[in-house]
Amino acid sequence: MGITRANDTSAPDSADWQDYLELCKPKVVALMILTVVIGMCLATPGWVPLDILFFGNLGIALCAGSAAVINHVVDRRIDTVMARTMKRPVATGKVEPLNALIFALIIGVAGMTILLALVNSLTAWLTLASLLGYAVVYTLFLKRATPQNIVIGGIAGAAPPLLGWTSVTGEFHGNALLLVLIIFAWTPPHFWALAIHRKEEYAKADIPMLPVTHGEAYTKLHILLYTVVLLLVSLMPWMTGMSGMIYLMGATALGLRFLYWAVALLRESRPHAAIKTFRYSITYLMFLFVVLLADHYLYLG
Incomplete structure (x- = not known):
């Protein structure tokens, strides 16, 4: 060693x-x-x-x-x-x-x-x-x-x-599948933001990532659409009674911030928006689940 x-x-x-x-x-x-x-x-x-x-x-x-x-x-x-x-x-x-x-x-x-x-x-x-x-x-x-x-x-x-x-x-339990659905909806905007940042490298490696095959504008639009879907899906634990107000407030705030970055990426209103969106997506998922855990033990219906 x-x-x-x-x-x-x-x-x-x-x-x-x-x-x-x-x-x-x-x-x-x-x-x-x-x-x-x-x-x-x-x-x-x-x-x-x-x-x-x-x-x-x-x-x-x-x-x-x-x-x-x-x-x-x-x-x-x-x-x-x-x-x-x-x-x-x-x-x-x-x-x-x-x-x-x-x-x-x-x-x-x-x-x-x-x-x-x-x-x-x-x-x-x-x-x-x-x-x-x-x-x-x-x-x-x-x-x-x-x-x-x-x-x-x-x-x-x-x-x-x-x-x-x-x-x-x-x-199996339906609540567990809700958690799976959240990560499933989170994955495309998370990886596509990185793919935009690394578009030339993916093209050089001959990997058909969405920005390579369909262009950046198309990919940015789909990042925004998936982020909207993610925001809605992330509220489902509250809608089904799985979680309470702590989670609702946290999920809404985190989701709106993700939406802000998706819009900034689409409008090109912030420098290096793609990599910043990617980095925030990691923070988003981590804090979303932490808030979900906090809500579980400090439930406020």
Whole structure:
């Protein structure tokens, strides 16, 4: 571990633990786990059992990391031509593709074993389906096949709160599916804002993202439309009685701010609006779920 990367960057011992951690996309997984934890909390009126809280999140995080590693391997050619990803460990040769796949298999099997043995089978199989949806269906096929890749593949990335819910209850519930719907509606404006910012790189990598195939104006309009849909969908937990006034006020304020950035992007009224919209979208999702959690424990009907 920690060996200096010298002349032969393809040697297996040229990579250290930080390279393998980077393969797991820890920041993405951390945001995902936040939604898992909140899904767990919303599934019960009290506190989540500590064993489910620990082992559920550990198993799901390991499986999510496995999917991220596979993404690195499949996209290694694309990554080399994009400034945002060209320094990734597999793209630079610090980690050999075979070693990365072995690592993905190990942590993926470990995650599934934990979920099957210590959580419940429904959560385990849903997590596996989500893993395959992202790593195989989206990364291998949809990403390269259609400009609607983010929309169609978004269901895999929207699963975490459902996984949290089923970890606690062992069953589906309509409220959990509402949380999935929120992330599903959030995904297109989130990724399309980044795609506008990185349009030339996606074009160079021959990835048919919406700004590349249909132009920026078309994409900005659709970001605005999806943001309106997201704002409406985000109010559904209050409409159905799942949450109270704390959530309503928070969701409205956060949604209107997202709408502000979508309009600014469409009208080109703010410099660097695309990347700022993308960054706000991350803040939006994080705080929306935090407000949902606060409302759950401080419910004001």
